Amino acid sequence: VAEYLVSIGLETHVQLATKSKIWCGCANVFTHEPNTAVCPVCLGYPGTMPVLNREAVKRTVMTGLMLGCDIQRMSKFDRKSYFYPDMPKNYQISQYDKPLCLGGAVSIAVEDEVKTIRVHRIHLEEDVAKNNHFEQSSGVDFNRAGTPLMEIVSEPDMASADEAFAYLTALKQMLVYGGISPCNLEEGNMRCDINCSVRPAGQAELGTKTEIKNMNTFKGVHRSLTYEIKRQIDVLKNGGTVVQETRRWDDAAGVTRSMRSKEDAHDYRYFPEPDLMPVVLSEAEIAAWQAELPELPAARRQRFVSEYALPEYDAGVLVAEKAVADYFEQVAQACGNPKAASNWMMTEMLRALSESEQSIEAVAITPAALAQLIQLVDQKVINMTGAKQVFARLFERGGDPKAIVDEEGLAQVSDAGALDGWVETAIAGNPKSVEDYRGGKKAALQFLMGQVMRASQGKANPGMVLEALRQKLDG
Numbered sequence: 127v128a129e130y131l132v133s134i135g136l137e138t139h140v141q142l143a144t145k146s147k148i149w150c151g152c153a154n155v156f157t158h159e160p161n162t163a164v165c166p167v168c169l170g171y172p173g174t175m176p177v178l179n180r181e182a183v184k185r186t187v188m189t190g191l192m193l194g195c196d197i198q199r200m201s202k203f204d205r206k207s208y209f210y211p212d213m214p215k216n217y218q219i220s221q222y223d224k225p226l227c228l229g230g231a232v233s234i235a236v237e238d239e240v241k242t243i244r245v246h247r248i249h250l251e252e253d254v255a256k257n258n259h260f261e262q263s264s265g266v267d268f269n270r271a272g273t274p275l276m277e278i279v280s281e282p283d284m285a286s287a288d289e290a291f292a293y294l295t296a297l298k299q300m301l302v303y304g305g306i307s308p309c310n311l312e313e314g315n316m317r318c319d320i321n322c323s324v325r326p327a328g329q330a331e332l333g334t335k336t337e338i339k340n341m342n343t344f345k346g347v348h349r350s351l352t353y354e355i356k357r358q359i360d361v362l363k364n365g366g367t368v369v370q371e372t373r374r375w376d377d378a379a380g381v382t383r384s385m386r387s388k389e390d391a392h393d394y395r396y397f398p399e400p401d402l403m404p405v406v407l408s409e410a411e412i413a414a415w416q417a418e419l420p421e422l423p424a425a426r427r428q429r430f431v432s433e434y435a436l437p438e439y440d441a442g443v444l445v446a447e448k449a450v451a452d453y454f455e456q457v458a459q460a461c462g463n464p465k466a467a468s469n470w471m472m473t474e475m476l477r478a479l480s481e482s483e484q485s486i487e488a489v490a491i492t493p494a495a496l497a498q499l500i501q502l503v504d505q506k507v508i509n510m511t512g513a514k515q516v517f518a519r520l521f522e523r524g525g526d527p528k529a530i531v532d533e534e535g536l537a538q539v540s541d542a543g544a545l546d547g548w549v550e551t552a553i554a555g556n557p558k559s560v561e562d563y564r565g566g567k568k569a570a571l572q573f574l575m576g577q578v579m580r581a582s583q584g585k586a587n588p589g590m591v592l593e594a595l596r597q598k599l600d601g
């Protein structure tokens with residue numbers, strides 16, 4: 127039994143993949159050329175007026191629908207006052223007491239145990255600019271300013287670093303499936319702040335929490351929590367008290383460091399944004415957005431099991447990443463052999479992707495080419511050994527499977543005369559194996575089979591070889 131209980135809550139910021147920014151017509155794009163997607167509104171010039179991008183509201187509400195939140199028929203925007211070196215207005219437009227979504231939950235599985243993490247709220251706000259620090263100076267890049275930013279606030283329901291990791295993974299999967307955000311961590315699409323507290327087992331009230339700000343990798347979240355949980359437990363064990371404060375994760379050193387003591391919410395002096403009307407949503411609008419929701423991972427997994435007769439495990443692996451699931455479906459439908467499509471995806475494709483550290487969107491082999499390759503195997507034009515060689519080439523350079531088979535002379539040999547010659551040679555050259563087989567050692571047949579395959583340079587039709595061997599040895 128654990129001596130201490132851990133409570134973790136996450137505030138996850140997600141950039142929404144809208145075409146334009148939240149208050150202006152500037153393109154919402156990730157670019158390395160600073161200050162190229164800006165206008166007076168997102169530069170925060172005095173006297174400019176924000177105009178709400180309805181698409182940002184839609185994506186936030188769709189997220190709320192996916193997480194089972196109560197969608198608020200009326201919500202509003204507020205100014206969060208603060209000194210922002212990366213926001214000349216010195217306030218951020220956010221939502222304070224009337225967010226778009228309340229409640230909801232994310233289902234996670236850690237070591238086969240399913241747990242529900244409650245969501246407290248989801249609100250919409252603007253992202254701020256980005257400070258870049260150079261050796262002698264600093265620069266502000268406003269391309270990011272005004273990017274629609276959704277904040278998903280969880281309840282402190284996670285009890286370990288593993289659960290926090292699983293929560294972020296599940297959330298990302300859903301957001302990608304829903305087309306809400308690409309959740310590209312390298313581009314800063316998904317960042318989070320962590321709240322963490324520990325308390326002695328048996329104490330009902332949560333312990334004093336610390337906050338770890340601006341985490342931008344899931345691995346960082348896991349490592350910083352592992353450190354912070356142990357730090358807090360050590361403080362309590364030594365008779366000390368945990369101080370409520372904001373801490374910073376030092377990734378290189380692998381420790382959290384005190385940044386500042388926690389300022390209270392009222393320090394932000396929130397007040398209603400006078401330049402924006404409250405957001406009023408009609409039942410019809412919410413229903414239309416609900417109807418637009420795509421199939422989610424759990425439903426897709428079930429459909430893969432029923433429609434393609436895949437094992438639960440395979441279906442789970444295939445749907446984990448939306449792009450992989452999409453690719454599989456295209457292959458399965460084009461080749462008409464879903465089980466073979468699944469096998470190729472689960473083994474060759476996922477292995478090749480992980481070895482080459484590529485995403486499936488970037489590979490040279492098209493779903494149509496993989497489907498054709500599967501058909502060549504089904505039609506016994508090539509055997510699996512040859513097919514794997516063709517796959518390796520397709521994966522590397524793309525191309526047409528049939529042309530590669532012809533070019534590399536990989537077509538399977540099914541000619542009885544040629545096969546007979548190889549089989550005779552294998553039997554004549556391995557009298558011990560022949561004797562073993564006839565003496566009841568069935569494994570000896572596999573050895574002889576291997577000899578024939580080698581003699582044929584992997585091109586012999588394995589089914590026919592097996593038959594010919596049996597005929598000669600048993601007959």
Ligand SMILES: [Zn+2]
Binds near residue numbers: 151165169
């Ligand atoms: Zn702009």
